[in-house]
Amino acid sequence: MNQVDTHSSSPALRAEAGLLPSVLNPEERALLTSAGNARAVLPGEQLFRRGDDAQSMFLIESGEVRLRFEDGLADKILGAGQYFGELSVFVGQHQRFATAVVESEGVLFEVSSDAFSRLIDRAPSAIARFMQRSFTYLVTGEQQLMQSLRRRNEDLMQTLDTLRQTRSELSVAQQLVRSDDLTGLSNRRGLYRFLDESSRYPMVGKRLALLLIDIDHFKRLNDMSGHLAGDSALRAVADEVRRIAGPLELPCRLGGDEFALVLRVADEGDLANRALGLIAAIRALRLPSLREQTLTISVGGVFCADPGGWSAWYSQGDLALYEAKSRGGDRWRLAL
Numbered sequence: 001m002n003q004v005d006t007h008s009s010s011p012a013l014r015a016e017a018g019l020l021p022s023v024l025n026p027e028e029r030a031l032l033t034s035a036g037n038a039r040a041v042l043p044g045e046q047l048f049r050r051g052d053d054a055q056s057m058f059l060i061e062s063g064e065v066r067l068r069f070e071d072g073l074a075d076k077i078l079g080a081g082q083y084f085g086e087l088s089v090f091v092g093q094h095q096r097f098a099t100a101v102v103e104s105e106g107v108l109f110e111v112s113s114d115a116f117s118r119l120i121d122r123a124p125s126a127i128a129r130f131m132q133r134s135f136t137y138l139v140t141g142e143q144q145l146m147q148s149l150r151r152r153n154e155d156l157m158q159t160l161d162t163l164r165q166t167r168s169e170l171s172v173a174q175q176l177v178r179s180d181d182l183t184g185l186s187n188r189r190g191l192y193r194f195l196d197e198s199s200r201y202p203m204v205g206k207r208l209a210l211l212l213i214d215i216d217h218f219k220r221l222n223d224m225s226g227h228l229a230g231d232s233a234l235r236a237v238a239d240e241v242r243r244i245a246g247p248l249e250l251p252c253r254l255g256g257d258e259f260a261l262v263l264r265v266a267d268e269g270d271l272a273n274r275a276l277g278l279i280a281a282i283r284a285l286r287l288p289s290l291r292e293q294t295l296t297i298s299v300g301g302v303f304c305a306d307p308g309g310w311s312a313w314y315s316q317g318d319l320a321l322y323e324a325k326s327r328g329g330d331r332w333r334l335a336l
Contacts, residue, residue, distance in 0.1 A: 015331070021311055022078070022134075024083060024173040028068075028130045029059070029120055030128065030247040031122075031123055031247055032059045032109060032119070033059060033109050034247055034248065035116065035118065035119050035122070036115065037110050037111075038061070038107055038108075038109055039107065039108045039110055042102060042105055042106070043102055043103065043104055044102060045102040046099065046100070046102075047065065047102065048096050048100050049096065050069075050099045051095050051096060052096045053093055053094075053095050053096075054095065054097065055088055055113060056086060056088060056089065056111055056112045056113065057084065057085040057087075057089050057091060057110075057232050058083060058100075058110055058111070059082075059108065059111065060078055060079060060082050060083070060084075060108055061107040062080050062105045062106040062107050063079075063105055063107065064077055064104045064106065064273075065100055065102055065103055065108075066100070066101050066103045067079050067100055068100075069098045069103065070098075070099075076098075077103060080106075083136055086134050088113065089111060089112070089116035089117075090135070104192070105270065113180065121197055121250075123247075124190070132260060148153045165208070180238075180252075180253045182234055182235065183234060183235055184240065185251050185252045185253045185259070186250060186251070186252035187253065187254075188254060191260065191262070191312065198262075201248060205302075206264040206265060207264070207267070208262065208303070208305055209263045209265050209271050209303050209304060210301070210314070210319075211261040211263065211274070211275055211301050211317070212254075212259075212260055212280070212300045212321045213258070213259040213260065213261065213278070213297050213299050214258055214259075214298050214321055215257040215295070215296075216296045216298055216329035218257040219266065221233060224291070225289060225290055225293065226289075228289065229289035232290070233257075233287060233289075233295055234257060236285050236287055236295070237259060237282060237295070237297065237328040238251070238281075240278060240285075241261055244274060244278055244281075248264055249261065249263050249264060250262040261278075268334065272299055272301075272334070275299045275301055275332040276298065276332065278297070279296070279299060279330065279331065282295055283295070283296055283330065296330035297329070298324040298325040298329045298330070298331065299321065300317045300318060300319070300322070300332070300333055300334075301317065301333070301334045302317040302320060302323025302334070302335040303335075316335040317335055318335040319335060320332075320334060327328070
């Protein structure tokens, strides 16, 4: 059987071979880079030593990093798209298990514990999935270390117990922060938290805006096709709302057939393009459960300017949404 050369093949090929569970998916990579500080590095540069207090994790944007574990264990070389040192932001400060040395020139993103905590508040579901996958990877690594390092068995078992406990707590926390069981989008609680935290992130060249989204004639759809078909329509709309949301934007379901999308846009034209793109995407959906019924939405938009606040923005957006529905739906209106 042919063996994969994990040192010479690219990270993408090694990920396809199932050998690199520490490769980030595009959503995770966008989130972590948005929270990290970029850092150019040169060959031979030492990022940290084994035994150092750990306070941050790293994402490799380009170049390679060698992890030296010592104690007879083979070095590990990580490349673009991979991450390391994540335990420090998952469970707090601890001592590094390896020495990290830059292998080739590149760029790293360093994410502090505080920045990672803010990411949990900002994108709880995505971060929860990332942490669960990472814990599985870490637990597997700890089990392998226990087989090789008998004399450190007690310390490793303690770490393993901590990981299991944290993973259990994470599962509970994920259920609490997931706003909507049907669609997986944030609820009002998540929306309010997002709006409270939005002031922390610079809006250079952008304006905060809100789209309120309603499915047209949803009650009639439920009556004609049944509640299961209605649920299918809600999930389909949620998927499209989620698809057009960027890393620093929030899609959510407010209740019933009402959705909201908090956006960062350049101007009115940008907002119009986002709204019209969503309307066109929903109109193009063909759901077998709807018995050939066309699914359409109405959208009301408003710029979230200070002074204001959620109540004022929602009221203005709702008036614009009502105007769009009163004109027959399948369109959008911007609050004046």
